[in-house]
Amino acid sequence: MTKTVLITGGSGYIGSTIAHILVTHGFKVVIIDSLDKGYILNSPESACFYNGRISEKALYECIRCEIGKIDVTIHCASYISVPESEVDPVKYITNNVSEFVELLENLPIIDCKRLIFSSSASIYGNKQGALKETSAIAPQSTYAETKWLCEQIGGLAAEQGPLRIINLRYFNPIGTHPDGYCGPGDLNSGSLLNELTKAILSRTPFRITGTDYDTRDGSGIRDYVDVTDLAMAHAKACNLFDTLIDERAALDGPHRTRAINLGSGDGVTVKELIAAAEKALGRKIRTKKAPRRPGDVAGSYADASLAKDLLQWQASTPLETSILRHIDWWQRHRHQQPAPTPISLSSSRPDSVSTSHQP
Numbered sequence: 001m002t003k004t005v006l007i008t009g010g011s012g013y014i015g016s017t018i019a020h021i022l023v024t025h026g027f028k029v030v031i032i033d034s035l036d037k038g039y040i041l042n043s044p045e046s047a048c049f050y051n052g053r054i055s056e057k058a059l060y061e062c063i064r065c066e067i068g069k070i071d072v073t074i075h076c077a078s079y080i081s082v083p084e085s086e087v088d089p090v091k092y093i094t095n096n097v098s099e100f101v102e103l104l105e106n107l108p109i110i111d112c113k114r115l116i117f118s119s120s121a122s123i124y125g126n127k128q129g130a131l132k133e134t135s136a137i138a139p140q141s142t143y144a145e146t147k148w149l150c151e152q153i154g155g156l157a158a159e160q161g162p163l164r165i166i167n168l169r170y171f172n173p174i175g176t177h178p179d180g181y182c183g184p185g186d187l188n189s190g191s192l193l194n195e196l197t198k199a200i201l202s203r204t205p206f207r208i209t210g211t212d213y214d215t216r217d218g219s220g221i222r223d224y225v226d227v228t229d230l231a232m233a234h235a236k237a238c239n240l241f242d243t244l245i246d247e248r249a250a251l252d253g254p255h256r257t258r259a260i261n262l263g264s265g266d267g268v269t270v271k272e273l274i275a276a277a278e279k280a281l282g283r284k285i286r287t288k289k290a291p292r293r294p295g296d297v298a299g300s301y302a303d304a305s306l307a308k309d310l311l312q313w314q315a316s317t318p319l320e321t322s323i324l325r326h327i328d329w330w331q332r333h334r335h336q337q338p339a340p341t342p343i344s345l346s347s348s349r350p351d352s353v354s355t356s357h358q359p
C-alpha cells in the first residue's frame, strides 16, 4: 500500500531532497513549509504543498480533509545556523522547540503516530573520534541544545501516548539531488562546501580556518554525508519504522524512540576535502591559513554501524561526486541569492503553482 508521508520543511535543503527521493520510491508526499528559508521550486511538483507554519492547526485540518491520514511525518523544518543561534537564542528556541511542541499537538489531527525527527550530530558536542549513539551528549550551542531538547521532549511524549519517534542524527550534509532538482539554499551559510564554492567562483583563496588542531594534518575533521544518501536513509526508515520500533522489541527491548547516526563513517580533514575537490575539478585550489573560528572544534565522525544494522543503509556517494554536484549547483543557482521572496499561494495545493526547477 502506498505510504503517505508529511515532510515539514519540504522546500528546504534536506527536506526537499527527501521529498524527491520519496516520490521516486513511490511514496505520496505532503509538504508543510513556511517558505521562510525554503524555496518552493525545490519541492517536487507532485507533492501536495501547504504553505504555513507547523504550529498552524488549520493546516492539519486541511490535510486531514483533503489527503486523509498521514502514515509518517518527517520533521525537517528548523533553523540551522549555529552562529545565528548564539546571537538570537530565543528565536531558535521559539522556532525549533516551541514549534516542535505544537507539531506534537497537531499530529493527532492527521492521525499520525510515527515521527522521524531531523536531529544533529552537533548534540554530541566537542568530541574526537568515532561517535556512537550512546556517546555522551554535550551540546555546545543553542542550535545543538534545541535539537537535544526536541529529542527529550519527543521522548516524554512517546512515553505516554501512541507516538513513536526515530531521531536521525545527521553529520555534515553536502551535495545535491543527482538530477539537480534541489540543493543547498544559502550560499552564505559559512559551511566549508559553500565557502569553498565561493572561493572557486570568485577566484580568491580558500581560507582554512584552523591549521593547528590535534588532527593528522592540523585541519578540522568532519563526516561529510551526501544529502541524497541521507534522503535514502529516510525512505528506509519510513519503510522499516514499525520493525525498528516494535518488532525488534524481542531482540533488544521495547523502543518508543530510537536514535540513529547518519554519517559516512569516514572522518575527512579540511585539507583532505580540498585535495578531493582538486581531483574532482582537475585543477589546483588556492588556499591560505586562517585562525580558528570562534567555538570551532577539531571534530569527529560517525560510527554508522547502527544505521547499517537497523536500516540496511550506508552512505555510498563518493566524496568527489558530492563536491562536484555541490559546486555545480551554485554555479547554476548563485544568482538566486538572496533567497527569493516566498510565493503567496492562492490555493494551499501545489496543483495551482506552475513550477520549474530553473531559477
Ligand SMILES: O=c1ccn([C@@H]2O[C@H](COP(=O)(O)OP(=O)(O)O[C@H]3O[C@H](CO)[C@@H](O)[C@H](O)[C@H]3O)[C@@H](O)[C@H]2O)c(=O)[nH]1
Binding pocket: 080, 081, 082, 120, 121, 122, 143, 170, 171, 172, 173, 190, 191, 192, 193, 195, 196, 207, 208, 209, 210, 219, 220, 221, 222, 270, 293, 296, 297, 299
Ligand atoms: O571557510 C571555511 C569554512 C569552514 N572551514 C572548516 O571546515 C570544517 C567544517 O566546517 P562547517 O562546514 O561549518 O561544519 P561544522 O563546523 O561541522 O558546522 C556545520 O555542521 C553542523 C552539524 O551539522 C551544523 O550544526 C552547523 O550549523 C554547520 O555550520 C571546520 O573544520 C571549519 O573550520 C574552513 O576551513 N573554512
